[in-house]
Amino acid sequence: MPPLQGGTMKDQQAEKAGKALDQLQIELPSWGFANTGTRFGKFIQAAAATSIEEKFSDAGQVHAVTGACPTLALHVLWDVPEGVPGAANVKRISEKYGVRAGAINPNVFQDQEYKYGSLGNPDVAIRRKALEHIRESIGIAAALGSRDISLWFADGSNYPGSQSMRRRIEYFEDGLKEAHASLIPGQRMLVEYKPFEPAFYHTDIADWGMALLLAKAAGPQATVLVDTGHHYAAQNIEQIVAWLLHQGMIGGFHFNDRRYADDDLTLGSIDPYQVFRIFHELHAYAAEKGKAADIAFMIDQSHNLKGKIEAAIQTVVTAQELFAKAALVDHGRLSGLQKDCSIVDAEECLRGAFWIDVRPMIREWRRGRGLPEDPMKAFRESGYLEKITRERHDKNMGAISTYA
Ligand code: LRH
Ligand code: MN
Numbered sequence: 001m002p003p004l005q006g007g008t009m010k011d012q013q014a015e016k017a018g019k020a021l022d023q024l025q026i027e028l029p030s031w032g033f034a035n036t037g038t039r040f041g042k043f044i045q046a047a048a049a050t051s052i053e054e055k056f057s058d059a060g061q062v063h064a065v066t067g068a069c070p071t072l073a074l075h076v077l078w079d080v081p082e083g084v085p086g087a088a089n090v091k092r093i094s095e096k097y098g099v100r101a102g103a104i105n106p107n108v109f110q111d112q113e114y115k116y117g118s119l120g121n122p123d124v125a126i127r128r129k130a131l132e133h134i135r136e137s138i139g140i141a142a143a144l145g146s147r148d149i150s151l152w153f154a155d156g157s158n159y160p161g162s163q164s165m166r167r168r169i170e171y172f173e174d175g176l177k178e179a180h181a182s183l184i185p186g187q188r189m190l191v192e193y194k195p196f197e198p199a200f201y202h203t204d205i206a207d208w209g210m211a212l213l214l215a216k217a218a219g220p221q222a223t224v225l226v227d228t229g230h231h232y233a234a235q236n237i238e239q240i241v242a243w244l245l246h247q248g249m250i251g252g253f254h255f256n257d258r259r260y261a262d263d264d265l266t267l268g269s270i271d272p273y274q275v276f277r278i279f280h281e282l283h284a285y286a287a288e289k290g291k292a293a294d295i296a297f298m299i300d301q302s303h304n305l306k307g308k309i310e311a312a313i314q315t316v317v318t319a320q321e322l323f324a325k326a327a328l329v330d331h332g333r334l335s336g337l338q339k340d341c342s343i344v345d346a347e348e349c350l351r352g353a354f355w356i357d358v359r360p361m362i363r364e365w366r367r368g369r370g371l372p373e374d375p376m377k378a379f380r381e382s383g384y385l386e387k388i389t390r391e392r393h394d395k396n397m398g399a400i401s402t403y404a
Contacts, residue, residue, distance in 0.1 A: 013328050014361040020283070020327035021365050026316050027071045027102040027298040028062060030055040030079050033309065035396065036302040046393040047385055048308055052079050053093050054392065058309050060097035061384050065375035066316045067366070071102030073150070073298055076137050077110065083136045087143035094144075101144040103190065103252070103298060106137040109154035109198075119175035120155035120168040120204045127171055134179045142184050148252065148296055149183070150225060151176075152192040156199025156206075168204050173217050180219035190225035190251045190296070191215045195232060197262055208240045212249055223251030227300055228278070229262040230254075238277040245285045245293055253278075254300030255319065264302045266311050268318040275319070276354050279326035287331035309385065313375050324358040 033049040035042055049055045056072060063069040072094070080086045094101050108118035108130045116122060118130035134151070141149050157163040180189055193211040196203055205211050208224060215222035224244055231237050244250035257263070257270040268275050286292040297319070303311040329350055337346035363373040372378035379385070
């Protein structure tokens with residue numbers, strides 16, 4: 001390989017990939033460590049986490065072997081059911097395991113009252129209940145020093161005519177404005193959209209446009225969250241990301257993968273090139289603007305069959321590989337080829353980076369930071385899984401449930 005200014009091409013690539021990986025922090029979901037399932041059943045894992053302490057402990061293991069997961073997203077009713085009074089205990093636990101609390105996710109979808117919606121419910125008392133819970137979640141975030149309040153609403157309807165979609169828009173505008181008014185300086189409200197499920201006729205916040213307009217109407221601290229699983233198969237997700245970057249209105253991602261719908265499978269397990277194309281939009285934006293967009297990289301998966309901690313490690317490693325590959329695109333050259341409409345060379349300039357095997361340079365990057373070269377191997381050799389399986393077996397195996 002001819003020596004180039006500043007070492008060989010490989011050296012330059014390793015440096016570029018290393019710089020990108022230094023920026024990449026991935027937030028894990030507490031619910032990724034718990035026993036979750038589908039409506040057809042839940043396959044209990046003896047080692048799964050049930051308590052908030054166990055979730056932080058498991059997240060601490062992933063952070064220890066990857067060095068890339070300093071925060072854990074929390075879902076309020078699953079993790080801090082006591083509300084603000086429970087925040088001090090969470091803070092103590094997060095310090096014990098060296099993982100900070102990340103985005104705070106209110107639960108406005110599981111209570112019986114939310115049958116016809118939460119902020120979109122025709123009953124003003126139920127809209128108020130939902131708003132109170134969101135305000136409590138904002139208080140928890142303030143107490144824990146978390147910046148993001150991540151809002152997803154299951155709200156919608158199952159039958160044409162059963163609800164006024166336009167009236168519900170007004171309810172959401174009012175509710176999100178009131179929620180925004182409770183934010184403290186520096187906090188962000190992330191509005192997540194989803195086309196369907198659990199509602200199967202209309203969902204009130206069904207796509208990026210609806211989330212964008214509601215976030216803009218709510219106030220300057222509101223922005224949009226893109227869950228990669230919340231798109232129809234034919235949708236061009238990276239184009240949506242390009243639009244939201246252009247608008248300065250993308251605050252975070254929920255990464256996962258899917259073959260059909262919101263399957264919540266592990267990132268890059270079905271379509272790694274999809275994630276690469278999304279990461280490319282982010283790197284190209286940063287290359288053009290001279291700085292990266294302020295985006296929270298969060299994982300939102302439910303590990304129904306894979307070991308929960310192994311699935312999390314696999315996810316982080318895959319994200320690092322795809323983020324490093326996308327960082328190796330020659331943005332200057334690509335931009336020129338795009339302007340010249342040299343479509344084959346432009347495509348090859350992009351795709352060529354996807355084919356680069358970045359694993360050796362990532363191992364080097366880990367070695368350089370005192371991290372295990374092979375995080376999965378390090379975790380498997382740690383004996384942690386055997387320890388928690390022994391400790392948690394009886395508690396978990398006693399909790400087998402059925403759908404109906
Ligand atoms: C909804 C969703 C949302 C979370 C939930 C766990 O499908 O993506 O982000 O609240 O999953
Ligand atoms: Mn999500």
